[in-house]
Amino acid sequence: MPVITFIEFDGTQHQVDSESGLSVMEMAMKHDIPGIDADCGGSAVCGTCHCFVETSSELAAVEPQEESMLGLRPDREANSRLSCQLQVSEQGGDMTIRLPEYQM
Amino acid sequence: MNQAVTRKDGLPDPLSTPLDQLDVADPRRFEFDTWQPLFERLRSESPIHYQAEGPGGPAPHGDFWSVTRFEDIVEVEKNWEAFSSEPSIAILDPEPDMSVQMFIATDPPLHDDQRRAVQGAVAPRNLQEFESVIRQRTQETLDGLPVGETFNWVDRVSIDLTTKMLATLFDFPQEQRHLLTHWSDAATSDARITAGRGLSIDERRAIMIEMLQTFTELWHQHKANDRESFDLIRMLQRDPKTENMVDEPLSYLGNLMLLIVGGNDTTRNSMSGGVLHLHDNPSEMAKLKANPSLIPSMVSEIIRYQTPLPHMRRTATRDVEINGTVIPKGGRVVLWYVSGNRDADAIPNASEFIIDRPNVRNHLSFGMGIHRCMGNRLAEMQLRIVWEEILERFEGIEVVGPAVRTCNSFVRGYHELPVRLHPRI
Numbered sequence: 001m002p003v004i005t006f007i008e009f010d011g012t013q014h015q016v017d018s019e020s021g022l023s024v025m026e027m028a029m030k031h032d033i034p035g036i037d038a039d040c041g042g043s044a045v046c047g048t049c050h051c052f053v054e055t056s057s058e059l060a061a062v063e064p065q066e067e068s069m070l071g072l073r074p075d076r077e078a079n080s081r082l083s084c085q086l087q088v089s090e091q092g093g094d095m096t097i098r099l100p101e102y103q104m
Numbered sequence: 105m106n107q108a109v110t111r112k113d114g115l116p117d118p119l120s121t122p123l124d125q126l127d128v129a130d131p132r133r134f135e136f137d138t139w140q141p142l143f144e145r146l147r148s149e150s151p152i153h154y155q156a157e158g159p160g161g162p163a164p165h166g167d168f169w170s171v172t173r174f175e176d177i178v179e180v181e182k183n184w185e186a187f188s189s190e191p192s193i194a195i196l197d198p199e200p201d202m203s204v205q206m207f208i209a210t211d212p213p214l215h216d217d218q219r220r221a222v223q224g225a226v227a228p229r230n231l232q233e234f235e236s237v238i239r240q241r242t243q244e245t246l247d248g249l250p251v252g253e254t255f256n257w258v259d260r261v262s263i264d265l266t267t268k269m270l271a272t273l274f275d276f277p278q279e280q281r282h283l284l285t286h287w288s289d290a291a292t293s294d295a296r297i298t299a300g301r302g303l304s305i306d307e308r309r310a311i312m313i314e315m316l317q318t319f320t321e322l323w324h325q326h327k328a329n330d331r332e333s334f335d336l337i338r339m340l341q342r343d344p345k346t347e348n349m350v351d352e353p354l355s356y357l358g359n360l361m362l363l364i365v366g367g368n369d370t371t372r373n374s375m376s377g378g379v380l381h382l383h384d385n386p387s388e389m390a391k392l393k394a395n396p397s398l399i400p401s402m403v404s405e406i407i408r409y410q411t412p413l414p415h416m417r418r419t420a421t422r423d424v425e426i427n428g429t430v431i432p433k434g435g436r437v438v439l440w441y442v443s444g445n446r447d448a449d450a451i452p453n454a455s456e457f458i459i460d461r462p463n464v465r466n467h468l469s470f471g472m473g474i475h476r477c478m479g480n481r482l483a484e485m486q487l488r489i490v491w492e493e494i495l496e497r498f499e500g501i502e503v504v505g506p507a508v509r510t511c512n513s514f515v516r517g518y519h520e521l522p523v524r525l526h527p528r529i
Binding site (some may be wrong): 037038039040041043044045046047065068069071072075101102103104 | 225480481
């Protein structure tokens with residue numbers, strides 16, 4: 001399975017083997033990676049699993065709900081995503097996910 | 105023995121009375137804390153419930169739909185195009201001549217522009233700057249409390265601390281901060297949702313004008329004294345999209361009301377609620393004392409259990425189906441967060457107060473979607489600090505008399521919570 005590298009805001013790196021069927025948010029929660037809160041549990045309605053995708057293979061497009069939540073982020077960048085909307089799959093390549101300074 | 109039971113809230117029995125004869129939004133159920141059976145019934149019998157305006161019905165509100173299940177509330181929150189936040193986020197429509205404009209009651213793109221302008225003030229980066237100030241004020245307030253005497257926790261702690269914080273957020277003169285409480289209370293004390301006990305339209309209008317005048321002066325003072333400060337007013341002044349908001353009094357007033365009520369009633373009532381819930385659940389208090397690292401988790405549980413804002417309202421922009429029921433265009437849709445937060449299908453053992461429950465952050469008290477509470481991290485921080493400082497000082501806070509609750513379907517809170525402090529031995 002592909003490897004996901006999470007980089008915390010302070011630069012601390014965590015590498016985890018991804019598991020098929022889980023989202024990047026769920027991988028982070030499962031491995032207690034600090035910096036992802038995921039208050040709504042994966043429905044794209046809280047915006048607290050915001051991340052920056054540094055490297056990845058092709059990702060699912062941003063759906064309108066995700067877009068409307070990302071639009072509220074003061075620290076949004078071009079590669080901003082809600083990690084709950086990024087599914088991990090065996091066919092996908094390794095990913096590097098940078099975490100923001102804060103969730104809100 | 106067949107004597108009719110007089111219910112303490114004076115309302116018809118919520119379980120045996122036909123649903124069409126009950127006003128879901130009657131504030132007296134919150135005043136007497138008797139709201140749970142009706143909402144449990146609605147979740148099971150009529151999760152998307154229409155309440156007609158009628159002879160036996162509740163005249164003050166007009167007709168509306170109640171959404172009471174967790175999952176259904178989230179679905180409505182997601183669909184902001186079909187479920188608009190205009191013209192109002194409370195059951196009632198705005199009063200004539202009081203149609204202030206606040207971003208919580210607008211849709212994108214205006215909503216996003218105005219929200220982004222002030223969001224930085226309560227972003228965690230800015231909160232770090234506030235933390236030491238909040239902690240110092242909390243310590244002063246707690247150190248000034250009488251030990252071993254009965255006093256009202258609401259006045260001495262909850263109102264005092266939230267108002268000081270609010271004054272800091274606006275860079276408002278601390279010595280006049282009682283005005284913020286006064287205005288916040290007036291903004292939510294509409295006679296139409298308080299069983300007639302609130303203020304009349306004229307009274308509220310006079311108070312709101314007074315507030316607008318004071319804040320207009322404050323705007324100009326801050327403008328003349330521009331300095332590196334992350335208070336909400338200077339943030340509005342710095343953003344090109346809101347830099348002239350003072351010239352649109354209804355927009356300025358509306359957004360001030362939003363920020364004042366949003367930062368006041370909510371945290372205040374969670375500060376009081378936490379004391380009551382821990383008193384009522386001694387085993388949870390024991391858990392907390394044995395393991396103070398549970399404070400952040402407990403704070404989320406207090407916010408869920410209290411649900412200081414029981415509802416928000418949306419308005420259908422077209423005929424739209426939710427969980428099999430079609431809500432017609434124009435329908436007023438009330439999202440009962442207070443009910444979703446007790447929905448056992450979404451939250452195991454939802455009626456219990458459990459400070460270390462799994463997924464404790466997954467509650468509806470902050471709302472979901474684009475209108476989700478902007479100040480949630482500030483609120484959590486304030487509550488965390490209060491409890492850290494309480495545990496440093498006191499063995500326990502004993503509630504020694506009945507809580508006096510607010511008679512309001514929009515704010516679930518307390519006027520009085522008589523307590524006695526037990527010092528650490």
